[in-house]
Amino acid sequence: MKSEVNNFIINIATANGTGSQSSNLILLHSMFEMGIPVSGKNLFPSNISGLPTWFIIRASESGYQAPGDKTNIQILMNKDTWEKDIAKIEPGAIIIYNENVKLPVEREDCKIFSMPMTKMARGIAPKFAKLMANMYYVGGIAHILGIKSEDIEKSVSSQFKGKDRAIEMNMRAIREGISYAAEHWGNETTFSAERRDKDPDTYLIEGNEASALGSIYGGVNMLAWYPITPSSSVAEGIIKWLPELRTAKDGGTTCAVIQAEDELAAVGMVLGAGWAGGRGMTCTSGPGISLMSEFIGLSYFAEVPGVIWDVNRVGPSTGLPTRTQQGDLSMLYEASHGDTQHIVLIPGNVDECFEFGWRAFDYAERYQTMVFGFSDLDLGMNRWPTTGFVYPDSPMDRGKVIHTQKQLDAIENYGRYRDVDGDGIAYRTLPGSGIDPILYRGTGHDEDGIYSEEPDVYHKNMARLRKKIEGSRDVLPAPILREEEIKEVGIVFYGSMEYTITEIDDILEQSGLSVSTCRVRALPYHSDLEGFIDRHETNIVLEMNRDGQLYGILRRELPVKLLSKLHSLAYSDGMPPRARLYADKILQLLEGL
Amino acid sequence: MTILKLNVLNLDKSEYKGGKSSLCPGCGHDQVSNVIIQAAWENGLPPEGIAKMSGIGCSSKTPAYFLGKSHGFNTVHGRMPSVTTGANMINKDLSFIAVSGDGDTASIGIGQFIHAIRRNIDMVYIIENNGVYGLTKGQYSATVEKGSKKKKGAINEQNPIDLCAMALNLGCSFVARSFSGSKKQLTALLRAAMSHKGMAIIDVISPCVTFANNDESYRSYNYVKENDEVLHLVDYISHFSPLEEIDIPEGQYREIELFDGSKIVLETIGSSHDTSNIVSALRAVHEAESQNKHVTGLLYYNGEMPTTTDALGLTGTPLSQLSEEEGRPTFESLNLINNRLRGL
Ligand SMILES: Cc1ncc(C[n+]2csc(CCOP(=O)(O)OP(=O)(O)O)c2C)c(N)n1
Ligand code: SF4
Ligand SMILES: [Mg+2]
Numbered sequence: 001m002k003s004e005v006n007n008f009i010i011n012i013a014t015a016n017g018t019g020s021q022s023s024n025l026i027l028l029h030s031m032f033e034m035g036i037p038v039s040g041k042n043l044f045p046s047n048i049s050g051l052p053t054w055f056i057i058r059a060s061e062s063g064y065q066a067p068g069d070k071t072n073i074q075i076l077m078n079k080d081t082w083e084k085d086i087a088k089i090e091p092g093a094i095i096i097y098n099e100n101v102k103l104p105v106e107r108e109d110c111k112i113f114s115m116p117m118t119k120m121a122r123g124i125a126p127k128f129a130k131l132m133a134n135m136y137y138v139g140g141i142a143h144i145l146g147i148k149s150e151d152i153e154k155s156v157s158s159q160f161k162g163k164d165r166a167i168e169m170n171m172r173a174i175r176e177g178i179s180y181a182a183e184h185w186g187n188e189t190t191f192s193a194e195r196r197d198k199d200p201d202t203y204l205i206e207g208n209e210a211s212a213l214g215s216i217y218g219g220v221n222m223l224a225w226y227p228i229t230p231s232s233s234v235a236e237g238i239i240k241w242l243p244e245l246r247t248a249k250d251g252g253t254t255c256a257v258i259q260a261e262d263e264l265a266a267v268g269m270v271l272g273a274g275w276a277g278g279r280g281m282t283c284t285s286g287p288g289i290s291l292m293s294e295f296i297g298l299s300y301f302a303e304v305p306g307v308i309w310d311v312n313r314v315g316p317s318t319g320l321p322t323r324t325q326q327g328d329l330s331m332l333y334e335a336s337h338g339d340t341q342h343i344v345l346i347p348g349n350v351d352e353c354f355e356f357g358w359r360a361f362d363y364a365e366r367y368q369t370m371v372f373g374f375s376d377l378d379l380g381m382n383r384w385p386t387t388g389f390v391y392p393d394s395p396m397d398r399g400k401v402i403h404t405q406k407q408l409d410a411i412e413n414y415g416r417y418r419d420v421d422g423d424g425i426a427y428r429t430l431p432g433s434g435i436d437p438i439l440y441r442g443t444g445h446d447e448d449g450i451y452s453e454e455p456d457v458y459h460k461n462m463a464r465l466r467k468k469i470e471g472s473r474d475v476l477p478a479p480i481l482r483e484e485e486i487k488e489v490g491i492v493f494y495g496s497m498e499y500t501i502t503e504i505d506d507i508l509e510q511s512g513l514s515v516s517t518c519r520v521r522a523l524p525y526h527s528d529l530e531g532f533i534d535r536h537e538t539n540i541v542l543e544m545n546r547d548g549q550l551y552g553i554l555r556r557e558l559p560v561k562l563l564s565k566l567h568s569l570a571y572s573d574g575m576p577p578r579a580r581l582y583a584d585k586i587l588q589l590l591e592g593l
Numbered sequence: 594m595t596i597l598k599l600n601v602l603n604l605d606k607s608e609y610k611g612g613k614s615s616l617c618p619g620c621g622h623d624q625v626s627n628v629i630i631q632a633a634w635e636n637g638l639p640p641e642g643i644a645k646m647s648g649i650g651c652s653s654k655t656p657a658y659f660l661g662k663s664h665g666f667n668t669v670h671g672r673m674p675s676v677t678t679g680a681n682m683i684n685k686d687l688s689f690i691a692v693s694g695d696g697d698t699a700s701i702g703i704g705q706f707i708h709a710i711r712r713n714i715d716m717v718y719i720i721e722n723n724g725v726y727g728l729t730k731g732q733y734s735a736t737v738e739k740g741s742k743k744k745k746g747a748i749n750e751q752n753p754i755d756l757c758a759m760a761l762n763l764g765c766s767f768v769a770r771s772f773s774g775s776k777k778q779l780t781a782l783l784r785a786a787m788s789h790k791g792m793a794i795i796d797v798i799s800p801c802v803t804f805a806n807n808d809e810s811y812r813s814y815n816y817v818k819e820n821d822e823v824l825h826l827v828d829y830i831s832h833f834s835p836l837e838e839i840d841i842p843e844g845q846y847r848e849i850e851l852f853d854g855s856k857i858v859l860e861t862i863g864s865s866h867d868t869s870n871i872v873s874a875l876r877a878v879h880e881a882e883s884q885n886k887h888v889t890g891l892l893y894y895n896g897e898m899p900t901t902t903d904a905l906g907l908t909g910t911p912l913s914q915l916s917e918e919e920g921r922p923t924f925e926s927l928n929l930i931n932n933r934l935r936g937l
Binding site: 280 | 656667678682683687704906907922
């Protein structure tokens with residue numbers, strides 16, 4: 001039988017805290033370095049040690065990045081999920097298991113291979129046998145796929161950077177694994193990994209680290225944060241890169257980092273920073289946004305710039321803290337009481353995490369308001385390919401800030417909240433400047449910033465705020481349109497779904513449909529979106545939540561004549577999107593129309 | 594002929610004034626505002642270098658009534674400390690003068706209060722403490738004495754929070770207590786606090802004319818309230834004049850009658866008190882409390898404690914004044930990073 005080259009899905013079932021993450025990343029990086037199009041996904045529990053974890057590696061010549069619908073090679077290491085894992089395996093799959101777990105594997109319809117992983121690991125490192133055992137399945141998989149130990153060495157070295165003894169022991173374990181498999185399992189050729197020409201520019205990076213780097217290149221001056229999965233690694237990334245990138249000539253840092261006492265304080269610090277003329281940010285997830293809401297409203301109303309990165313996890317409430325969702329979108333867009341509207345940037349890949357990382361500050365200062373970066377656990381905490389981040393193509397936009405009395409005098413009829421330019425954006429002065437000092441407030445204020453409850457003053461101010469944010473629509477990142485000649489079905493989607501959309505699209509086209517896609521990259525939405533919807537017979541808003549949050553926003557804001565063309569497909573179960581599942585649901589929906 | 598008195602910056606005191614107060618006539622908070630004006634003027638602080646911060650409450654409205662030439666931020670309820678912290682990180686050269694209430698600080702904002710102390714944020718933090726939520730019409734705050742009774746409410750059975758004791762326990766670098774009517778003492782304390790580098794807390798007893806602690810003694814007020822339902826609140830706020838100014842010599846105490854007829858005893862801490870000794874400061878607070886007195890004066894002071902901006906090792910220029918080159922790493926640095934991540 002001819003073997004399936006670079007097209008397979010490996011599922012590795014382990015327990016959290018057993019050190020399997022190193023083994024999994026070594027496997028992923030080894031294949032990546034061989035030029036095989038791979039993606040990795042870590043499905044981890046909300047605990048530190050003991051609960052089940054699955055790592056999915058998918059190799060796909062078509063470049064599909066979603067976890068896929070079917071496992072080809074199953075690794076069994078975790079006794080707690082043993083039976084369930086076995087029950088899920090489809091006929092014909094390869095099963096590799098740790099003999100020392102001493103549980104049966106009865107599946108006549110599969111190819112079963114075993115190895116005494118823990119026992120062998122004891123031979124190398126008696127104290128760390130449990131950790132080391134994971135390196136043996138790396139060896140087992142390498143044998144099955146025909147990967148040589150030399151192809152793994154580089155990844156082991158970079159995983160255990162500088163720790164020579166660890167590199168040596170782990171490599172020994174992997175080699176032992178390969179030899180054992182060769183000796184006991186025979187020649188297995190169903191799947192194989194073949195070297196391809198790797199683009200030397202490409203590397204893998206997590207979305208959160210990309211956002212962190214982007215923020216640093218955006219000139220962040222203050223980061224205030226409170227730890228929460230899955231956003232902590234944004235802050236940790238900034239902390240990691242600051243010393244190298246943001247140390248001033250005098251040896252001091254140009255960005256203050258404060259671990260706040262909670263999210264209420266973290267966002268308060270962001271407002272303080274923006275008010276004082278700096279670039280302040282925080283990062284959090286849904287529960288944090290809920291707490292921050294009142295301050296977000298103050299930012300909108302008093303017009304203070306700031307940036308918040310929301311790395312979405314599953315809500316409501318504490319929800320599924322280590323699973324992914326697009327469930328915060330409508331909350332971000334309208335956070336806080338009263339009428340509000342916030343700018344939301346929605347990166348769909350790691351390159352945009354970087355780009356929107358720096359752009360967020362420009363928009364925040366230009367529009368004097370809170371700007372959100374909206375990512376999710378899938379994008380933020382998994383590693384995705386990039387060909388390298390692109391340096392900001394424009395200087396910082398610090399917005400309408402008056403620094404001298406002369407500048408102030410040049411403005412006719414200046415007032416802190418007076419729309420002298422007709423774009424809804426007023427000029428501001430900074431504390432410490434002594435120029436036109438005012439008391440910023442969350443209470444009603446007139447064009448000079450003086451307290452007011454006058455009906456007309458309030459109404460006019462709110463209308464100006466709407467005009468101001470409306471003005472950002474066509475300035476913010478435009479949607480990415482991929483249009484077919486025949487405008488049959490249009491799929492409107494956003495965020496990390498980008499990594500699955502090609503596969504969904506391919507499945508749909510296999511059934512004879514002509515499918516165009518439109519990836520929304522910011523709210524308020526760009527006017528290009530209206531054209532796209534107008535051109536297509538049927539449009540489906542595809543998103544990972546229950547209620548169709550973008551669909552809801554579009555229903556309210558799109559011209560009424562377009563609404564009959566718009567349908568919602570919203571589905572969320574906490575898992576990263578699987579192409580087959582979403583494609584089937586879309587087909588069902590289309591059938592029912 | 595009027596003689597114009599100028600400070601070291603050649604500024605008249607009027608340069609430190611603010612807008613007209615909209616608080617109830619006689620409110621203790623207005624007295625504190627006047628002292629802030631006096632102290633800032635006497636200290637010769639440049640008005641443009643001051644940032645006025647506050648939360649929400651009658652007390653927190655007062656930044657509109659002093660230092661009109663300084664920028665200010667009237668933030669949200671209980672969370673002024675975090676906004677001040679962020680602003681302080683961005684411009685460490687600003688002199689932060691913050692005003693809060695006992696509701697704003699001891700209830701909704703207690704967490705931020707505590708953590709601002711732990712960080713030794715470089716600011717003056719004034720609590721205008723009246724034992725009630727003035728702005729929401731007189732509910733008890735967490736600093737009200739145990740046993741206080743409202744005519745229509747239950748007796749307060751909970752222990753009060755003593756903000757000075759709490760600040761001392763948290764290692765605050767400057768802790769003082771005073772009274773809104775003690776103009777001389779409060780001015781001296783504020784001037785000291787303004788020169789202090791680090792967190793300076795002054796808990797100022799600042800009685801509420803309209804909703805004092807004990808409704809029972811509020812006879813005329815309640816009489817009006819109960820006999821004329823259609824009257825709007827502002828219509829029956831009595832026009833008290835501010836409490837008389839008092840000056841209690843060191844080591845002595847005096848009984849003071851408040852608007853509602855209740856009495857408090859203020860004791861000025863003695864000259865023998867060692868302001869570098871937290872234990873004796875705490876003893877003074879607790880001993881006074883056990884005798885139903887409030888001890889006033891400078892309780893503790895440590896000028897050596899590093900502030901957060903010191904500890905973080907910020908660059909010399911305030912971050913708000915950095916150039917684009919100082920804020921954005923170079924093009925080459927990104928190439929270097931890309932290559933490193935490529936494993937090259
Ligand atoms: C989040 C929030 N909750 C409640 C309020 C209502 N509120 C306004 S002022 C206040 C209490 C103020 O008391 P205090 O700080 O002692 O100030 P005072 O008016 O006594 O000077 C409350 C509860 C609010 N503004 N915001
Ligand atoms: S209600 Fe009390 S605290 Fe508020 S302004 Fe009136 S007297 Fe002052
Ligand atoms: Mg009060």
